Amino acid sequence: MSREDKKRDKKNRLLDAARRSFAEKGFRKTTVDEIVDRAQVAKGTFYLYFKNKESVFKELVELLERRYKSLREKMRQEKDLEDKLYFFAKGYFSLLEDNRDLARIGLFNFDHVDESLKKFFIRLQTFQVDSIKEEIIAAGFILEEPRKAALAFVGMVNYFAAHYVLNPDRPFSPEKDARFVVDLFFKGIPAK
Amino acid sequence: MSREDKKRDKKNRLLDAARRSFAEKGFRKTTVDEIVDRAQVAKGTFYLYFKNKESVFKELVELLERRYKSLREKMRQEKDLEDKLYFFAKGYFSLLEDNRDLARIGLFNFDHVDESLKKFFIRLQTFQVDSIKEEIIAAGFILEEPRKAALAFVGMVNYFAAHYVLNPDRPFSPEKDARFVVDLFFKGIPAK
Amino acid sequence: MSREDKKRDKKNRLLDAARRSFAEKGFRKTTVDEIVDRAQVAKGTFYLYFKNKESVFKELVELLERRYKSLREKMRQEKDLEDKLYFFAKGYFSLLEDNRDLARIGLFNFDHVDESLKKFFIRLQTFQVDSIKEEIIAAGFILEEPRKAALAFVGMVNYFAAHYVLNPDRPFSPEKDARFVVDLFFKGIPAK
Amino acid sequence: MSREDKKRDKKNRLLDAARRSFAEKGFRKTTVDEIVDRAQVAKGTFYLYFKNKESVFKELVELLERRYKSLREKMRQEKDLEDKLYFFAKGYFSLLEDNRDLARIGLFNFDHVDESLKKFFIRLQTFQVDSIKEEIIAAGFILEEPRKAALAFVGMVNYFAAHYVLNPDRPFSPEKDARFVVDLFFKGIPAK
DNA sequence: AATGAATGAGCCTTCATTCAT
DNA sequence: TATGAATGAAGGCTCATTCAT
Numbered sequence: 001m002s003r004e005d006k007k008r009d010k011k012n013r014l015l016d017a018a019r020r021s022f023a024e025k026g027f028r029k030t031t032v033d034e035i036v037d038r039a040q041v042a043k044g045t046f047y048l049y050f051k052n053k054e055s056v057f058k059e060l061v062e063l064l065e066r067r068y069k070s071l072r073e074k075m076r077q078e079k080d081l082e083d084k085l086y087f088f089a090k091g092y093f094s095l096l097e098d099n100r101d102l103a104r105i106g107l108f109n110f111d112h113v114d115e116s117l118k119k120f121f122i123r124l125q126t127f128q129v130d131s132i133k134e135e136i137i138a139a140g141f142i143l144e145e146p147r148k149a150a151l152a153f154v155g156m157v158n159y160f161a162a163h164y165v166l167n168p169d170r171p172f173s174p175e176k177d178a179r180f181v182v183d184l185f186f187k188g189i190p191a192k
Numbered sequence: 193m194s195r196e197d198k199k200r201d202k203k204n205r206l207l208d209a210a211r212r213s214f215a216e217k218g219f220r221k222t223t224v225d226e227i228v229d230r231a232q233v234a235k236g237t238f239y240l241y242f243k244n245k246e247s248v249f250k251e252l253v254e255l256l257e258r259r260y261k262s263l264r265e266k267m268r269q270e271k272d273l274e275d276k277l278y279f280f281a282k283g284y285f286s287l288l289e290d291n292r293d294l295a296r297i298g299l300f301n302f303d304h305v306d307e308s309l310k311k312f313f314i315r316l317q318t319f320q321v322d323s324i325k326e327e328i329i330a331a332g333f334i335l336e337e338p339r340k341a342a343l344a345f346v347g348m349v350n351y352f353a354a355h356y357v358l359n360p361d362r363p364f365s366p367e368k369d370a371r372f373v374v375d376l377f378f379k380g381i382p383a384k
Numbered sequence: 385m386s387r388e389d390k391k392r393d394k395k396n397r398l399l400d401a402a403r404r405s406f407a408e409k410g411f412r413k414t415t416v417d418e419i420v421d422r423a424q425v426a427k428g429t430f431y432l433y434f435k436n437k438e439s440v441f442k443e444l445v446e447l448l449e450r451r452y453k454s455l456r457e458k459m460r461q462e463k464d465l466e467d468k469l470y471f472f473a474k475g476y477f478s479l480l481e482d483n484r485d486l487a488r489i490g491l492f493n494f495d496h497v498d499e500s501l502k503k504f505f506i507r508l509q510t511f512q513v514d515s516i517k518e519e520i521i522a523a524g525f526i527l528e529e530p531r532k533a534a535l536a537f538v539g540m541v542n543y544f545a546a547h548y549v550l551n552p553d554r555p556f557s558p559e560k561d562a563r564f565v566v567d568l569f570f571k572g573i574p575a576k
Numbered sequence: 577m578s579r580e581d582k583k584r585d586k587k588n589r590l591l592d593a594a595r596r597s598f599a600e601k602g603f604r605k606t607t608v609d610e611i612v613d614r615a616q617v618a619k620g621t622f623y624l625y626f627k628n629k630e631s632v633f634k635e636l637v638e639l640l641e642r643r644y645k646s647l648r649e650k651m652r653q654e655k656d657l658e659d660k661l662y663f664f665a666k667g668y669f670s671l672l673e674d675n676r677d678l679a680r681i682g683l684f685n686f687d688h689v690d691e692s693l694k695k696f697f698i699r700l701q702t703f704q705v706d707s708i709k710e711e712i713i714a715a716g717f718i719l720e721e722p723r724k725a726a727l728a729f730v731g732m733v734n735y736f737a738a739h740y741v742l743n744p745d746r747p748f749s750p751e752k753d754a755r756f757v758v759d760l761f762f763k764g765i766p767a768k
Numbered sequence: 769a770a771t772g773a774a775t776g777a778g779c780c781t782t783c784a785t786t787c788a789t
Numbered sequence: 790t791a792t793g794a795a796t797g798a799a800g801g802c803t804c805a806t807t808c809a810t
Contacts, residue, residue, distance in 0.1 A: 010770090028220035032805060042771040044808085053805065122358055129355075140384050148372050149381050151355060152348040159347025160340075163321075166314055180340050188380040189341050192332050195789070199794070224780065234796045239781065394791090412604035416784060426792040428787085437784065506742055513739075524768050532736075532756050533765050539735025540728040547705075547727060550698055564724050572763040573725050576716050579810070583773070607800060618775045623802065775807075786796075 011049045013039040018056045023101035027057055057105075058117060064106050065124055067095055072131045081139035082182060088132070089157050089178035096161050097174065104165050129154050149185075156181045203241045205231040210248045215293035219249055249297075250309060256298050257316055259287055264323045273331035274374060280324070281349050281370035288353050289366065296357050321346050341377075348373045395433045397423040402440045407485035411441055441489075442501060448490050449508055451479055456515045465523035466566060472516070473541050473562035480545050481558065488549050513538050533569075540565045587625045589615040594632045599677035603633055633681075634693060640682050641700055643671055648707045657715035658758060664708070665733050665754035672737050673750065680741050683734070705730050725761075732757045 017038035021030040032053055036043050050056045071091045078084040096103045106124070133150035136143065143149055160181065164172050209230035213222040224245055228235050242248045263283045270276040288295045298316070325342035328335065335341055352373065356364050401422035405414040416437055420427050434440040455475045462468040480487045490508070517534035520527065527533055544565065548556045593614035597606040608629055612619050626632045647667045654660040672679045682700070709726035712719065719725055736757065740748050 026220075028218070031803085033803095043773090043806090044771050045769085047806070048769070125355075125358075136381075141381060142384060143381065145372070148352075148369070149376070151351055152373060152376050155348040155351025156344040157347075158351060159343055163317075163343060166317075177340070180337075181344060184341070184344050184380065185376070186380045188376065188378045189328075189333065189335065192334060195794080202794085223778085225778095235781090235798095236783080236796050237794080240794070245780070410604075412602070415782085427785090427794090428792050429790085431785070432790070509739075509742075520765075525765065526768060527765065529756070532753070533760070535735055535739060536732040536757060536760050539732040541731075542735060543727055543731025544724075547701075550701075561724070564721075565728060568725070568728055568764065569760070570764045572761060573712075573717060573719065576718060579773080586773085608802085609800075619777095619802090620775055620804080621773080624773070629801070771808105771810085773807105773809090775805105777803105777805100779803080780801090782800080783798100784796105786794105787792105788794090789792080 010039075010041055010045060014041060014046060014049055014056065015059065019060055019101045019105070022057065022060065023104040027053075054117065058120070060102065060105060061117070061120060061124070064099075064102050065127075067099070067102075068124065068128065071095065075131070075135070081135060081141070082186065084135050084139075085132070085153065085185065086178050086182045089181050090174045092157055092161060093164070093172070093174035093177055096164060097172070100165060100168070103161065153181070153185050156184070202231075202233055202237060206233060206238060206241055207248065207251065211252055211293045211297070214249060214252065215296040219245075246309065250312070252294060252297060253309070253312065253316070256291075256294050257319075259291070259294075260316065260320065263287065267323070267327070273327060273333070274378065276327050276331075277324070277345065277377065278370050278374045281373050282366045284349055284353060285356070285364070285366035285369055288356060289364070292357060292360065295353065345373070345377050348376070394423075394425055394429060398425060398430060398433060398440065399443065403444055403485045403489070406441060406444065407488040438501065442504070444486065444489060445501070445504060445508070448483075448486050449511075451483070451486075452508065452512065455479065459515070459519070465519060465525070466570065468519050468523075469516070469537065469569065470562050470566045473565050474558045476541055476545060477548070477556070477558035477561055480548060481556070484549060484552070487545065509538075537565070537569050540568070586615075586617055586621060590617060590622060590625055591632065591635065595636055595677045595681070598633060598636065599680040603629075630693065634696070636678060636681060637693070637696065637700070640675075640678050641703075643675070643678075644700065644704065647671065651707070651711070657711060657717070658762065660711050660715075661708070661729065661761065662754050662758045665736075665757050666750045668733055668737060669740070669748070669750035669753055672740060673748065676741060676744065679737065683738050683741060729757070729761050732760070 017035045021034050036046050075084050075088045078087050129150045133147050136146050209227045228238050267276050267280045270279050321342045325339050328338050401419045405418050420430050459468050459472045462471050513534045517530050520530050593611045612622050651660050651664045654663050705726045709723050712722050
């Protein structure tokens with residue numbers, strides 16, 4: 001391993017350890033000691049790569065943000081709204097399955113960090129809703145309040161996600177669930 | 193004020209102060225010092241009324257739970273499903289408007305407390321979903337997975353609620369929003 | 385019960401409760417709350433009868449002191465030294481059997497109280513040794529250091545007492561044990 | 577001083593400070609603040625070397641135990657019982673003279689610590705008595721209750737020790753005092 | 769770059785004592 | 790005399806961060 005690789009390695013190990021700890025116990029309950037123990041790195045080393053405890057958290061959230069953004073880029077390439085939303089939901093659920101820890105952080109570590117990070121989080125959520133809203137409008141749907149429709153859709157998706165994260169043992173199928181929420185969104189629940 | 197009244201008053205002041213602090217900064221970041229400062233009460237007094245910091249928190253969450261349960265009882269008295277769901281959503285939004293702090297605790301202080309409280313929270317969420325699921329089934333809707341429909345509905349409602357709590361300055365109308373989610377749930381978004 | 389009796393009753397109940405608590409957990413570990421709980425008396429009442437926590441302790445030790453003193457008075461009435469010492473040892477052991485709690489306080493709560501009480505304790509111990517020393521001298525024994533003989537005797541007696549208190553389940557016979565230490569004191573252990 | 581040496585030094589300074597404080601005021605009255613002040617070390621450092629306040633105490637008592645045990649080993653090498661007991665008493669007194677603080681802890685901090693430590697203390701005392709008892713039996717003395725003889729001997733020795741610790745200004749001579757208690761044990765006090 | 773010993777501010781909790789009723 | 794709510798100083802312990810090596 002080259003010197004440069006070794007360096008990246010330590011930082012990655014720290015990010016990895018932090019991600020798992022934050023997911024398990026939340027931001028405040030996680031200690032730097034625990035992170036460095038997990039990463040098999042000396043305590044001082046942590047402060048070589050991160051300004052403080054908050055900054056490693058921020059870096060993880062930014063990672064999540066990048067994934068959200070790339071999800072949106074891909075969603076845009078689908079042609080009609082139904083496909084886009086299906087893609088978004090399925091992509092979101094899959095992202096979750098692959099990154100349960102990260103998702104858990106995004107979903108539940110909302111408060112408890114400093115003001116700037118809180119705003120960052122709100123922006124992240126707003127970003128999701130706005131992306132969907134734009135797609136709805138672009139698709140030509142004439143709604144009094146398109147934002148609300150977006151909110152509702154994202155709400156369903158996130159709640160499915162949250163329940164998935166909280167009940168990891170329940171069966172979960174990204175395709176079927178994405179289908180379900182998209183159908184509901186367009187047609188409502190099937191009549192009796 | 194009688195001695196007994198004074199006593200009740202002190203406890204209420206503490207509950208009130210705790211509620212606001214938890215809502216502002218979450219459980220871990222809130223200090224007992226801050227709570228007693230807000231309540232204008234000596235530190236020792238806090239421990240006269242609560243076993244420890246966690247127990248005030250628990251008491252607040254139980255308050256929330258009781259409101260949820262009474263909401264369900266009232267919902268049951270409506271006659272058809274549409275009315276029930278409308279009632280639930282509207283009631284939930286109003287409850288929120290009156291108890292923004294409490295709701296904030298319920299929505300965002302998920303992690304960061306001890307294991308028993310976490311389970312309590314999960315139970316609370318499950319309770320909401322199950323209540324709706326039962327109503328859907330009782331109404332005679334034949335769905336492959338009624339739980340998912342309930343999940344989707346509660347998801348929409350909660351997400352509206354969350355955004356309301358996070359953006360307190362945006363206009364918010366319990367009736368209109370409840371109408372919106374119920375319509376969406378039954379009919380999907382209006383066609384172009 | 386007369387008014388005066390009632391008063392005495394409360395004070396006695398407090399003394400009693402304190403005695404038991406001090407014996408169980410020592411002076412520092414015992415809380416005033418625990419004492420008043422045991423005595424079934426309000427907290428404020430404690431401070432009606434005692435200046436502070438230390439003073440109830442002092443009162444108990446003084447009780448112990450009075451019993452020691454009366455033991456000495458009785459011992460003096462015996463005619464020869466052997467009888468005196470036998471009487472002292474037996475009396476001490478019996479006193480212990482009847483007042484195990486009090487004895488426990490005397491034996492093990494040595495430190496942990498303020499300087500004045502510590503001196504009081506030392507005086508109490510010194511008193512025992514000196515009483516015996518005087519008797520030895522009065523009996524006409526010519527020893528280079530009569531104090532040491534007294535020390536040795538009191539040491540044996542106290543150690544028997546301590547072991548009795550610490551191992552309450554072991555059989556304990558005041559008469560036999562008193563006989564044993566007195567014989568040892570005068571004749572040494574029996575030859576092989 | 578090397579890093580490793582510095583570390584050992586800090587721990588030793590803490591042990592030393594703790595020993596003195598415990599000896600002066602007992603376990604409960606001693607504060608961690610006081611210990612770290614004495615050791616000229618930051619408060620956090622204390623918890624680097626000891627799990628909690630109780631654990632320093634335990635470490636000191638274990639030190640005492642090791643000394644007792646090594647005393648017994650040496651005692652065993654003497655050939656006849658009289659020499660053994662003389663050796664034991666003298667060794668104990670000397671140990672005391674060198675470690676007055678430690679001894680003080682052993683003699684007077686009996687209660688006031690948690691249950692496990694209390695048992696540890698009782699074991700320590702029992703250990704002394706049993707050691708002597710075995711020696712008496714091994715020496716061929718036929719006694720109805722050899723344990724009582726051992727108890728009496730240890731009692732004398734400990735009481736001499738206690739008085740020495742409590743009255744540090746009185747002259748104290750390990751050899752003479754050891755001689756005294758051994759003679760008394762074998763022959764009783766000299767006749768008039 | 770890497771280490772891990774050292775720091776001390778900050779937090780939760782206990783408890784002896786006071787005081788209004 | 791009796792009560793028990795109220796107080797706040799004091800103590801044990803944690804943990805993010807620094808710094809000498």
